[in-house]
Amino acid sequence: MTQRDYSMTGPDSAWAVQTGLAAADWYHTDLPRKTMKDLMKRTNGPAIRDTAILFASMIVLAGFGIVLWPTLWSVPFWLGYGVLYGSAMDSRWHECGHGTAFKTRSYNDWLYQIASFCMMRNPHTWRWSHARHHTDTVIVGRDPEVVLMRPPALARVIANFFGLVDAWTAIGRMLTNATGRLTPDEADFVPRPEQPKVIRVARIWVAIYATVIAMAFALNSILPLMLIGLPRLYGAWHHVMTGVLQHGGLAENVTDHRLNSRTVLMNPISRFIYWNMNYHVEHHMFPMVPYHRLPQLHEAIKHDLPAPNRSIPEAFAEMWPALVRQLRDEDHFIKRTLPDTAKPYRADLHATVPVGVPAE
Amino acid sequence: MPWIDACATDEIEQEDLVRFDHDGRTFAIYHSPDGDFFCTDGLCTHEQVHLADGLVMDYEIECPKHNATFDYRTGEAKRAPACVNLATYPTKVDGGRVLVEV
Numbered sequence: 001m002t003q004r005d006y007s008m009t010g011p012d013s014a015w016a017v018q019t020g021l022a023a024a025d026w027y028h029t030d031l032p033r034k035t036m037k038d039l040m041k042r043t044n045g046p047a048i049r050d051t052a053i054l055f056a057s058m059i060v061l062a063g064f065g066i067v068l069w070p071t072l073w074s075v076p077f078w079l080g081y082g083v084l085y086g087s088a089m090d091s092r093w094h095e096c097g098h099g100t101a102f103k104t105r106s107y108n109d110w111l112y113q114i115a116s117f118c119m120m121r122n123p124h125t126w127r128w129s130h131a132r133h134h135t136d137t138v139i140v141g142r143d144p145e146v147v148l149m150r151p152p153a154l155a156r157v158i159a160n161f162f163g164l165v166d167a168w169t170a171i172g173r174m175l176t177n178a179t180g181r182l183t184p185d186e187a188d189f190v191p192r193p194e195q196p197k198v199i200r201v202a203r204i205w206v207a208i209y210a211t212v213i214a215m216a217f218a219l220n221s222i223l224p225l226m227l228i229g230l231p232r233l234y235g236a237w238h239h240v241m242t243g244v245l246q247h248g249g250l251a252e253n254v255t256d257h258r259l260n261s262r263t264v265l266m267n268p269i270s271r272f273i274y275w276n277m278n279y280h281v282e283h284h285m286f287p288m289v290p291y292h293r294l295p296q297l298h299e300a301i302k303h304d305l306p307a308p309n310r311s312i313p314e315a316f317a318e319m320w321p322a323l324v325r326q327l328r329d330e331d332h333f334i335k336r337t338l339p340d341t342a343k344p345y346r347a348d349l350h351a352t353v354p355v356g357v358p359a360e
Numbered sequence: 361m362p363w364i365d366a367c368a369t370d371e372i373e374q375e376d377l378v379r380f381d382h383d384g385r386t387f388a389i390y391h392s393p394d395g396d397f398f399c400t401d402g403l404c405t406h407e408q409v410h411l412a413d414g415l416v417m418d419y420e421i422e423c424p425k426h427n428a429t430f431d432y433r434t435g436e437a438k439r440a441p442a443c444v445n446l447a448t449y450p451t452k453v454d455g456g457r458v459l460v461e462v
Contacts, residue, residue, distance in 0.1 A: 037415070105439070135425070287426070
């Protein structure tokens with residue numbers, strides 16, 4: 001059984017660089033340039049509409065939550081507000097980080113900053129982290145955003161449905177950055193000229209949180225924290241639920257997103273919260289396609305992809321047994337069947353990679 | 361430095377680009393919205409991805425892998441993760457052909 005080291009500075013990282021697995025060429029489905037240009041085209045309309053709905057909903061829900069505070073009648077409103085703050089902001093962080101949500105760059109940047117704050121993700125650190133995630137998706141020792149390592153830390157995942165580990169880690173990093181330092185992993189993927197930006201944002205955020213906590217003491221109430229900070233915990237469940245499905249139980253150390261990413265068809269509410277990142281194979285293969293065009297991209301390339309899971313429960317039913325098995329067999333993974341119309345998985349792309357034990 | 365015949369002007373749609381390989385190097389030739397042609401190195405300075413698969417918007421090229429953005433007229437890196445500017449090269453149009461000095 002292969003022991004893995006997921007740190008950015010360990011032997012697996014060095015091995016990935018030596019074997020050419022890092023920064024490798026990845027498989028892409030062939031699409032005509034004209035089709036790709038149309039799919040990549042930027043507009044402001046869909047994201048302005050969705051952002052207006054998002055913020056209007058948050059204001060209304062928080063308003064009812066405040067008016068009904070501290071009665072139990074306020075709970076449903078906080079639950080709704082929390083999901084928009086602690087989960088919908090995850091997808092806004094993601095899409096605006098790519099710069100694809102809006103055509104106007106400043107709109108992307110503003111929403112990216114707000115969403116980064118809500119998710120407690122330093123906007124500069126995580127921009128670089130996510131760039132690496134796209135270069136070396138689920139390459140052990142290279143991808144800093146692997147959620148389900150092997151063996152999977154299932155207790156950690158369950159705790160993160162309430163943001164417990166992620167928020168705790170984020171607070172630690174924020175305080176570390178605010179003192180003028182980066183962690184060793186952060187220093188590995190954030191270029192040195194960008195590092196002062198990381199520190200500046202951390203200091204601003206510490207000041208904001210200190211103000212909110214001071215208000216809570218002054219009012220003798222946690223209400224200020226119900227609006228800012230705590231929703232990262234009580235509203236995190238949806239983004240964790242959808243996030244673990246992105247790559248969970250699938251292959252590591254391959255250079256074909258069809259092997260390490262999962263597309264799941266979802267209900268429209270989850271798709272709004274998740275901003276269509278359920279089309280995850282498509283997103284990784286063509287990250288320049290805006291979220292609102294991913295359904296069309298899916299239609300254009302589905303002949304070349306494994307069949308998507310048809311619902312969130314179906315996807316969990318596929319993933320969960322693989323995760324449980326990985327507790328005792330770290331080399332196990334799910335290898336999904338391609339349709340007859342697809343180009344086969346290329347063994348030569350993965351010739352340097354331990355193959356593990358796939359479950360068809 | 362001699363001028364090199366890169367492509368026909370009508371091979372590139374306006375607000376688009378093509379890849380041009382020459383002498384073991386790769387370049388990108390752009391057709392701007394106002395009809396001018398420009399030439400840069402063909403690989404993103406962030407992680408050496410071919411820009412020819414990227415998106416041209418006005419006077420900027422966006423890398424297809426990480427969305428790094430450059431002004432293709434000057435080569436200036438406009439958006440992270442690109443931190444290093446693209447090299448640019450002179451171009452001219454002669455007889456319906458785009459010539460580059462690389």
